[in-house]
Amino acid sequence: MGIGLKAVGLHKHYGGVAAVAGVDLAVDPGEIRAVIGPNGAGKSTLFDLVSGWVPPDRGRVFLGEREITGWPARRLARTGLGRSFQRSNTFAGLDVLENVLTAVLVQRGRAWNPWRPLGRYSDERERALTVLAEVGLADKAGRLVRELAYGDQKRLDIAIALAGQPGMLLLDEPLAGLAAAERQPILGIVRRLARDQGTTVLFTEHDIDSVLATAERITVMHQGGVLAEGTPAEVSADPRVRSAFLGEEGPG
Ligand SMILES: Nc1ncnc2c1ncn2[C@@H]1O[C@H](COP(=O)(O)OP(=O)(O)OP(=O)(O)O)[C@@H](O)[C@H]1O
Ligand SMILES: [Mg+2]
Structure with missing residues (x-):
């Protein structure tokens, strides 16, 4: 697709x-x-x-x-069409899942109401968790973005670009600032997206x-x-x- x-x-x-x-x-x-x-x-x-x-x-x-x-x-x-930016545009004070959920909601033309329990956004939450699994961040969904390692920030940038299943x-x-060993897994994400989802x-x-x-x-x-x-x-x-x-x- x-x-x-x-x-x-x-x-x-x-x-x-x-x-x-x-x-x-x-x-x-x-x-x-x-x-x-x-x-x-x-x-x-x-x-x-x-x-x-x-x-x-x-x-x-x-x-x-x-x-x-x-x-x-x-x-x-x-x-x-999904895109990531040369400078990360995440919310440092929100956790990983909230960042991707926000992107999914924006992409679907819905506003995020922080007082509404996250459980109510079950469909969007599912999409966000799928995306986090695709970039290898499923186990860090609850981490605050400001506490992420740099390589995980770059994964999150990709996850946000993937919110709308582009x-x-x-x-x-996507590799800026990464050491050579950290580039491979990010490139792996790119190859898998192309190979598995076209x-x-x-x-x-x-x-x-x-x-x-x-x-x-x-x-x-x-x-x-x-x-x-x-x-x-x-x-x-x-x-x-x-x-x-x-x-x-x-x-x-
Ligand atoms: N918003 C802007 N206002 C003024 N000049 C700009 C703006 N955006 C880009 N430029 C200028 O346009 C040219 C191309 O910039 P651009 O950021 O597209 O290059 P790039 O290939 O992405 O470079 P880099 O590898 O450093 O990211 C540069 O001279 C830059 O200074
Ligand atoms: Mg540039």
């Missing part, structure tokens, strides 16, 4: 900065796609544009067959080894544009990609 994503001619300027400058992107249903590129390349802005957080200056976005250009993030979340999942640096995954990441080991295709961004795209083997052999990452001047 993965959903494909297509963007055509996306542009977004911030003042004099062309954060995204004419990006075309097509992600197939069920694909695991990485977007890589140096700091400031426009990766997070691209996510903002396709997930409805920021309207594009120009260009069009399609989720599956439907044009979604200009749709607000909430409506998109209900249409099957067919298209965008993860902005979820389409689009993620950004700076650790190139993780990208090469997980993504089926890679889109390389540089200065707001797409510099290269292809399989891990194609992209890692591309001299333009190497020079962009090493900050060298290309041959022409």
